[in-house]
Amino acid sequence: MAAATRSPSHAQDHILAERKRREKLSQRFIALSSIVPGLKKMDKASVLGDAIKYVKHLQEKIKQLEEQTKKRTVESVVLVKRYHLPADDDSNSSSNDDDDSKSNVEKAGCCSDSTLPEIEARASERDVMIRIHCEKQPGVLAKVLTEVESLHLSIVNSSVMPFGNSTLDITIVAQVTN
Amino acid sequence: MAAATRSPSHAQDHILAERKRREKLSQRFIALSSIVPGLKKMDKASVLGDAIKYVKHLQEKIKQLEEQTKKRTVESVVLVKRYHLPADDDSNSSSNDDDDSKSNVEKAGCCSDSTLPEIEARASERDVMIRIHCEKQPGVLAKVLTEVESLHLSIVNSSVMPFGNSTLDITIVAQVTN
DNA sequence: TCGAACACGTGAAAC
DNA sequence: TGTTTCACGTGTTCG
Numbered sequence: 285m286a287a288a289t290r291s292p293s294h295a296q297d298h299i300l301a302e303r304k305r306r307e308k309l310s311q312r313f314i315a316l317s318s319i320v321p322g323l324k325k326m327d328k329a330s331v332l333g334d335a336i337k338y339v340k341h342l343q344e345k346i347k348q349l350e351e352q353t354k355k356r357t358v359e360s361v362v363l364v365k366r367y368h369l370p371a372d373d374d375s376n377s378s379s380n381d382d383d384d385s386k387s388n389v390e391k392a393g394c395c396s397d398s399t400l401p402e403i404e405a406r407a408s409e410r411d412v413m414i415r416i417h418c419e420k421q422p423g424v425l426a427k428v429l430t431e432v433e434s435l436h437l438s439i440v441n442s443s444v445m446p447f448g449n450s451t452l453d454i455t456i457v458a459q460v461t462n
Numbered sequence: 463m464a465a466a467t468r469s470p471s472h473a474q475d476h477i478l479a480e481r482k483r484r485e486k487l488s489q490r491f492i493a494l495s496s497i498v499p500g501l502k503k504m505d506k507a508s509v510l511g512d513a514i515k516y517v518k519h520l521q522e523k524i525k526q527l528e529e530q531t532k533k534r535t536v537e538s539v540v541l542v543k544r545y546h547l548p549a550d551d552d553s554n555s556s557s558n559d560d561d562d563s564k565s566n567v568e569k570a571g572c573c574s575d576s577t578l579p580e581i582e583a584r585a586s587e588r589d590v591m592i593r594i595h596c597e598k599q600p601g602v603l604a605k606v607l608t609e610v611e612s613l614h615l616s617i618v619n620s621s622v623m624p625f626g627n628s629t630l631d632i633t634i635v636a637q638v639t640n
Numbered sequence: 641t642c643g644a645a646c647a648c649g650t651g652a653a654a655c
Numbered sequence: 656t657g658t659t660t661c662a663c664g665t666g667t668t669c670g
Contacts, residue, residue: 294657295649295650297658298649298650298651299648299649299650301658301659301660302648302649302650302659302660303647303648303649305507305659305660305661306647306648308507309506309507309510310647312507312510312511312514313510315510315514316510316513316514316517319514319517319518319521320517327644327645327646328487328645328646329483329486329487329490329645332487332490332491332493332494333490335494335513335517336490336493336494336497338517339494339497339498339513339516339517339520340497342517342520342521342524343497343520345524346520346523346524346527349524349527349528349531350527352531406625408625408626408627408629409626409627411625411626413623413625413631415593441623441624443621443623443633445591445619445621445633445635446619446635447584447586447589447591447635448586448587448589449586449587451586453591453633453635455621455623455631455633457623457624457625457631472642473664473665475642475643476643476664476665476666477663477664477665479643479644479645480644480645480663480664480665481662481663481664483644483645483646484662484663488662505659505660505661506660506661507660
């Protein structure tokens with residue numbers, strides 16, 4: 285009951301240990317206050333409080349930035365996922381098979397990153413613009429135009445440009461039909 | 463020298479105040495530990511340490527995200543800043559004024575955000591593609607083509623599409639000249 | 641003279 | 656069994 289910590293020698297150990305612990309905490313406080321910008325009060329409570337606010341602020345900012353970058357890609361890619369160009373069911377698609385053996389190699393080589401096709405769509409009133417950057421394939425334009433026209437859209441203008449050796453850039457402007 | 467805290471009644475005030483201060487600190491510690499994810503140890507030193515690491519991590523992440531989003535716009539806009547399309551020195555720019563009174567209203571309404579013109583450029587080998595989404599102005603295409611040709615680029619293909627009432631979408635493919 | 645903030649030594653609880 | 660961590664009361668300093 286009376287004396288819990290008996291040996292007087294180990295008592296100083298306790299003091300020393302506690303001293304070390306406090307010093308470690310102080311260092312952490314200093315370190316924390318050094319990375320939190322705009323700190324006015326340097327007392328512990330304020331450091332903790334401002335650090336909490338700061339962390340919440342950073343988390344919010346990250347969430348915004350991530351949503352922002354997400355949207356920029358999703359807006360452009362969502363159509364690709366839904367109508368990923370229907371596979372060749374046409375029997376006459378083989379008409380161009382022997383056309384150019386070299387192009388097959390380049391198809392696999394160039395722009396091999398799976399980011400293609402890139403599809404971008406934007407709308408203004410009744411006008412819709414669709415821009416597609418895809419691999420050069422026979423019949424793509426017809427397929428795309430058919431797809432577009434089947435979506436209550438009437439083609440107003442279209443353009444296909446070869447770019448590089450193996451890619452096409454298709455730009456289409458259409459109007460929503462009533 | 464001997465006794466600093468004299469009055470025994472106010473001594474309890476001191477105790478109470480210190481008690482309150484400690485409680486406030488404890489609350490802050492709990493609050494901080496609650497917003498730092500993946501905390502294993504809940505002791506004060508660890509909370510502070512992990513909070514420091516977490517803050518640094520967030521700061522780094524934000525820096526990356528901001529650079530990432532910066533680049534996506536800078537890549538597209540840098541040309542606009544350097545060669546911001548020369549102002550209209552043409553006197554016949556008013557030729558379309560009486561064309562359609564309704565379109566003026568829509569001009570102000572649609573796409574009024576000052577993000578135009580949008581310029582996107584990409585390169586593949588010697589090919590360069592330039593896409594410009596800008597306001598409809600007489601002579602823009604010629605100006606742009608002249609600008610492009612003055613940059614060691616020879617025009618391979620170009621296309622202009624009206625989109626909406628007041629904007630144009632210009633797509634140009636050019637090749638680097640030796 | 642208050643009030644706030646801090647570091648210290650100490651006893652106890654947790655593992 | 657130690658080692659670690661905590662909360663407490665206290666003395667002291669600063670504005």
